[in-house]
Amino acid sequence: MSERSALSETGSTVAPAPDLTPGRGTTSHARDIGKGFLVKLILVMLVDALGVYGIITAFGIGHWPIVISLVVGLVVVNWVYFSRRMVPLKYLLGGLIFLLVYQVFVMAYTGYVAFTNYGTGHMLTKEQAIERLQEYNQVRVPDSPTYPLTVLQRDGEIYFGIVDEGKALVGSAEQPLEEVSGAEVVQAGETTQRIASAPGFETIDFAGLLNLDQDISTIRVPWSSDPTSGSLSTDFGANGFRNQPALTYDADEDTMTHVETGVIYYADDNGSFTAADGTTLTPGWRVSVGFDNFKRMITEERLSGPFFTAATWTFAFAFLSVATTFALGLFIAITFNDERVRGRKIYRSLLILPYAFPGFLSALIWAGMLNRSYGFINQTLLGGAYIDWLGDPWLAKIAIIGVNLWLGFPYMFLITTGALQSIPSDINEAARIDGAGPFRVFRSLTLPLLLVSVTPLLIASFAFNFNNFSLIYMLTKGGPVYVGNEYGLGSTDILISTVYKIAIEGGGAKDYGLASAMSIIIFLVVGLVSYIGFRRTRSLEEIN
């Protein structure tokens, strides 16, 4: 109480003349120069400052989508928080921005990437790819003049210095050649000059070159910021010569031509430049490939096999997880649903320990216990048996279901206990008087009544296990791995771990397009399952 009055006192000293007439606050709180307004002003100013900084940086690197979304975002933020009418939005906007960027946008982006060839070798836009191709493929200009070269050093970085048309030019692999003022230029031949020293740079002599860690023959200094203008390189550090891109781009024909061989590479539909003989230039660029990724899942043999087994196993795993944990949880709930059993509280606390223990840790501990050679299960419980729990396709599946049973039964025990309590006991008594045995009562009364209340939770549990990445990844890592599979897929991979391996941690190439296409399929399945659960809970009726 005292705290609150102190607050309002300080509030009134800050605000010059708080108008406390009723209704005033609701019509024009933006004009109240109170504490709240100051806080709001400072927060919005901070957001604006950050946003403007972001716009400038994004503009600098030419990242238009970010520039546009930041501009729109800033306008909306300022409009909402300084307007008088947008009161509900003031409370929604913060969360909404995060939701839009990190959930709605990424979902939409997944949809977009699924229809492209985005992935290793196709990471860039076409302009970036052309630039990169010209930058990386350079040949010495025939009959070009050589330049007496000076190797310089600044902050541990190697610079090349030459004199061209009377100008002293210095540049590094990172920084194109640029004229330096104050360089000392000396005659190096009849017509050529070289730089003896430049302010701020340390000149490296021939002896110093031998001690350099870096191989200077690999350094290419861009001639200018335009990648087509070529680069400066050297063999031994004495003379420099000019390189030009080996590939020239013809924008009208959309072709790349090799300067020396004359081979013409045509831009193809798959986002690469390809010559007539089928050789392609890397890197390529991202293009839309339509439903190709989806088709590949079905038609390409090395993908379709693992994909279909993973899909089947995902359904089986999710279903069996729910079925086994529910069966055990229900059994325990019924066993302890008798008030005459003493110590039920202690039993319950101990039984929910697996649920309280963080799931990722449990999976790792079980993986250790199931270790083929040293694990506790084989060594101690089975007396030194050598059972390959995690290395055999079928045993690994059984191990996963078993560990998941351990992880999941306490949850089912908790929810079925709750549901059992809500079933009126007089129904059971009535049935018993009518002559029904305990099993009959359970089958015809308790179970159906129970299912009414727990089905939505069972569906949610199914959806959860459908994507139970951490259990699979930590227990078996999807293994045992199929022999020769390029993405390292294995027989216990569920769909989401398949996506993970294809996109992030495959054997070699990362294929974001294919991975996103698979994500879409999981999205659809999970969405459908949740929709069924959602219809059952009738959550919509709560919105009024």
Add this chain to the structure above:
Amino acid sequence: MAFQTSAPDTVQYRDTRPKGQLWWRQIGWRHVVAVALIIYAVFPLIFALSTSLNPGGSISGSSKLFQNVDLANFKKLFAETDFPSWAMNSIIICTVTALGTLLMGASAAYAFSRFRFRGRHGALTSLLIIQMFPQMLAFVAIFLLLLSLGDVFPIIGLNQILGLIAIYLGGSLGSNTFLMYGFFNTIPRELDEAAKLDGCTHAQIFWQIILRLVLPILTVVGLLSFVATYGDFIIAKVVMQANDKFTIAVGLYQWASNPRAVPWSLFAAGAIIAAIPVVILFLFLQKYIVSGLTAGSVKG
């Protein structure tokens, strides 16, 4: 007092509890089942504890329980490994995420519960639909998004604690608004109206009145958010790439997946430390969590 305790129960009340064989058939077996199940439930945890106390133990030396008992692993964990920084990362990430989730979720629930505005019904329905699609399924797009965001704002790019927090906050509105919304609706609107008549602005009503009244649901949601963030693996694994930026989940996975590089008992010690806060929270707040569970959130 002495008189009362010396009087046997059977003199005053007839004992209706079953005895002997009947007791065994109706109740006794339940205790046997309980003991068997508790062994099943607790055993892996005992095993982890035993391993963690075994100094320098490898996975092969952990097949006898409590052979050697020593705290060496725990000392080593904090003195010689990256574990402390992982724990710090996890605590920072989970706390900030939980607080941000509460702030954004409570604001949204307040708006939906207290104001009637155009598009409200549509917004609530969209939230329900978005909620059906777990954010973790879009980790490829999240990875690519952070890759580009990192060029502009390095601090929310890949391998950044703030970047990871922002992703978790992105998922907070969808999954928590409804839990809170239902609770907000149970707070009588007359309270706000009275405050409004007294000259309170909507901001004062929210911060000083409503937030205090909804404290129970804030506790539950904050806790669930903390535990869920703590246990997340896939998004943290995709975003965090440097050893010192790992969360506990990613770091301990790294150890366990390569038992030759890191002693198994050191991993077990890390697991015990990592589990203690969550287990304690869980046991103390059991009833809140159970009510939260039945309201819709789910784990394994």
